[in-house]
Amino acid sequence: MDTSLDDWTGWVGREETLRARIDAAPVAALAATLDLEGAPTEGQPLPPGWHWLFFNPVARQSALGDDGHPRRAANSFLPPINLPRRMWAGSRIRYLASLQVGAEAERSSRILRITPKEGKSGPMCFVTVAHSVASGGRTCIEEEQDIVYRAATPLAPASGGSTIPERAVTPAPLLAPWKRTVNPDAVLLFRYSALTFNGHRIHYDLPYAQVEEGYRGLVVHGPLAATLLQGFAASLRPGLSLAAFEFRGMQPLFAGQPFTLCADEAGKGALALHAVAPDGRVAVEAFARFAPQS
Structure with a gap:
């Protein structure tokens, strides 16, 4: 496939606007999924990261591809890049005002750039989308999201071992002063997929994840x-609000394999955060900044 930038320049600048009510029911369901004792109720601020419950694409069953994602089309918001694997690679988020449970909100999105690259496993293409979430006449959240498209990997061996090419192991922050263990299981992943209307089969269909995508x-x-990292960061800075958060996926984490959330001071009250797999891989790296509560 020719992945030159010229193929997709027509999508740069493309926009869409979606509207949603920040309904209390999925908020309560996510609190239960994360095993929290209480959930924000109407009129209270939505916790950081929970806006991903809303504004998700709704596609008819007949419009889904083999991977469970909406099938790519020339009239879709995202470009129909002809690389079969699609993942959310990371985001940079600014929290400007509280988004309240029960409020009406809208998300305006625009494609900022499309960047083809050649990776170790073949061609890749990064699509960066800017999202702005507003409610009550004010902008509450600004986010830049990176989506990566990549080539298919070979079929997994019969043993189910991964064929996904992994980066060199990044040393884990073993001396981080704050740590929390997370035990993800298949039910947690299934419930989160359901709440975010995410049909990607790697999160709930084990034979597909192993055989078709090589995990x-x-x-x-x-x-x-x-x-989880944002909630962990917020718990370490009581009395402050999360003002900015960025994260980048480095390696996959898997159900049935506990991982560790780590946090360390990063100067001026900021936190450097990591999600570390059992084998010491840094799977997600993140950074959080805070501001006084308004």
């Missing part, structure tokens, strides 16, 4: 790990 197990959602 060793069910894959923990990148935004789920990022949501």
Whole structure:
């Protein structure tokens, strides 16, 4: 496939606007999924990362591809890049005002850039989308999201071992002063997929994840790990609000394999955060900044 930038320049600048009510029911369901004792109720601020419950595409069953994602089409918002694997690679988020449970909101999105690259496993293409979430006449959240498209990997061996090419192991922050263990299981992943209307089969269909996409197990959602990291960061800065958060996926995390959330001081009250797999791989790296509560 020719992945030159000229193929997709017509999509740069493309825009869409989606509207949603920040309904209390999925908020309560996510709180239960994350095993929290209480959930924000109407009129209270939505916790950081929980806006990903809303504004998700709704496609008819007949419009889905083999991977469970909406089938790519020339009239879709995202470009129909002809690389079969699609993942959320990371985001950079600014929290400007509280988005309240029960409020009416809208998300305006625009494609900022499309960047083809050649990776170790073949051609890749990064699509960066800017999202702005507004409610009550004010902008509450600004986010830049990176989506990566990549070539298919060979079929997994009969043993189910991963064929996904992994980066060199990044040393884990073993001396981080704050740590929390997360035990992801298939039910957690299934519930998060349902709440975010995410049909990607790598999160709940083990034979598909292993045989078709080459993973060793069910894959923990990148935004789920990022949501857990944001909640962890917020718990370490009581009395402050999360003002900015960025994360980048480095390696996959898998169901049935506990991982560790780590946090360390990063100067001026900021936190450097990591999600670390059992074998010491840094799977997600993140950074959080805070501001006084308004």
